[in-house]
Amino acid sequence: MTATQAAPTPTAHSWPPGLPRSLEYPEVPVGSILRAAVRRWGDRTAFVDHDVSLTFTELGARAHAVANWLADHGVGRGDVVAVHIPNCRQYPAVYYGVLLAGATFSPTNPLLPAADLAAQLTDAGARVLVTWDQVLPFVRSALAQTPVETVVVTGEAHTLDLAARLELEGGDVDLADLLAGDPTDRHLDAGIDPAGDLAHLAYTGGTTGVSKGVELPHRAVVTNVLQSACWSSGSLPVLDEAGDVTLRQVAGPDDYPTRLGEARLVNLTPWFHAMGVIGYLNGMVMGGTMTVIHMRFDPVRYVEDAIRYRVTSIGGAPPVFVALLQVPGFLEADWSTVRGVSSGAAPLPVSLIERLQAVLPNAVIGEGYGLTEVTMQATGNPVFRSGTRRAGTVGVPVFDTEISIQPLGGGAPLPPGERGEVCIRGPQVMRGYARRPEATAEAIDADGWFHTGDVGVLDEDGYLAIVDRTKDMLLYKGYNVFPRELEEILFGITGVAGAAVVGRPDEEAGELPVAYVVRKADDAGAALTAESVMAAVNDKVTPYKRLRDVVFIDAIPVSAAGKVLKRELAARERTAVGGD
CATH class of the missing domain: 3.30.300.30 (ANL, C-terminal domain)
Incomplete structure (x- = not known):
């Protein structure tokens, strides 16, 4: 049996009220998300870093300046720009600038060992590297055998002042030069083919083996941003007066008390990670959210800023919540403004859900599931207040997404209640692994199912529980x-x-x-x-x-x-x- 979004039953109210099972995804490049957000949210604060803010209007201007500099230096459609920096106020302008130039964004973990960084840059064919000043000596040792031609450098000085100048050696480019350029929208991405041109060349986390480049066209990125944003806000995709993509919130405040343009959160999910760049960058920009940026996880500072900015939601991975619950004063703080808790990256233990719910009584705890190979999200527990959430599950498939549980050794799909490999089919599934046709064929079968390597089980109502990774499974005396x-x-x-x-x-x-x-x-x-x-x-x-x-x-x-x-x-x- 293949389980898709089964219709809600009397025991499971799983689907957002008033929303269809299938969405219409505009054929636009990722830059369209930013254009619509700048037009709609204007002078509202988009990002805050070290108490220094960046409005949507300024984000748009800085992103176009980056795009124009890249274009003026011969970087455009088909070229890969690797971004090797932590979360910071200048990151969104770099991200959108790369895409607005028509180039491909390739996120890179700033903590990668030199050999791994060199291997990823070479595999990606990166022409430009945007890196952090504090790791420059380390980066230089990794660049010799890579195709990187231009190194753009940024640092904490730009976080505080986008016009600050860095002390650099000859040949390196100061990001301030890019940010201060021509802010005009030249529509450099007008020739982009959303179905064919890559927006992201994202690398798998490599927690169980060699990292592989995941090819994500503009269509997949826009699709998954919409799937995620519409699911979390009760909205439908619409085009604004200029033909750029935004949201129309159709569900009411009883089920979605936080309205578009009102959300506030502290983000520390890395933007080089799928959940970060889709959910906590694009999703936040599209929804008009004010995002407080934390470069690294300091539980005490996180709690202080969450209280000070009166956040409406808290998001992260399970280790984040474990740490927050141990911060002195967390249990006694006023969390009445928090309406949602979003967890991803790893399964959330049921006991942890119960502890969070006790401290955050007004919050809906929504756990989701996805992978880099499906852009980001594949399933989610209902986040609308009247929805049925099942602790220990990662919810039901989002719009236009199917989940099939298949035997670990191959064979016909399994019925509800039986464990097997989680397989996903939908418009957000990657095109394939870059230059690895055999790995692609092994991961995506002839019917379009992506085989995740995760072990899961579906219940009768279509809720998915992740049991484990197949690679984490132990074999004890044959069991x-x-x-x-x-x-x-x-x-x-x-x-x-x-x-x-x-x-x-x-x-x-x-x-x-x-x-x-x-x-x-x-x-x-x-x-x-x-x-x-x-x-x-x-x-x-x-x-x-x-x-x-x-x-x-x-x-x-x-x-x-x-x-x-x-x-x-x-x-x-x-x-x-x-x-x-």
């Missing part, structure tokens, strides 16, 4: 052990702040389930022992799933996007037993 099942139990133990389960190589059993646990900084955390944790878990599972050891650790390693880096923990286990 499949899914770490997420054990992690759910671990998160429910008093005194546990974080947890991850990996396999320890064993000649006889294959792999032994081992838990890495972070204690809370309180009496309950101090009282935890390996024996007490194992007993609390093993009493609740069948014998082959039982933990064989517990290792206490100061922090669970996570990527900048909030995904647990189990490969690092697994490597520790291999080393401990004398493996490679």
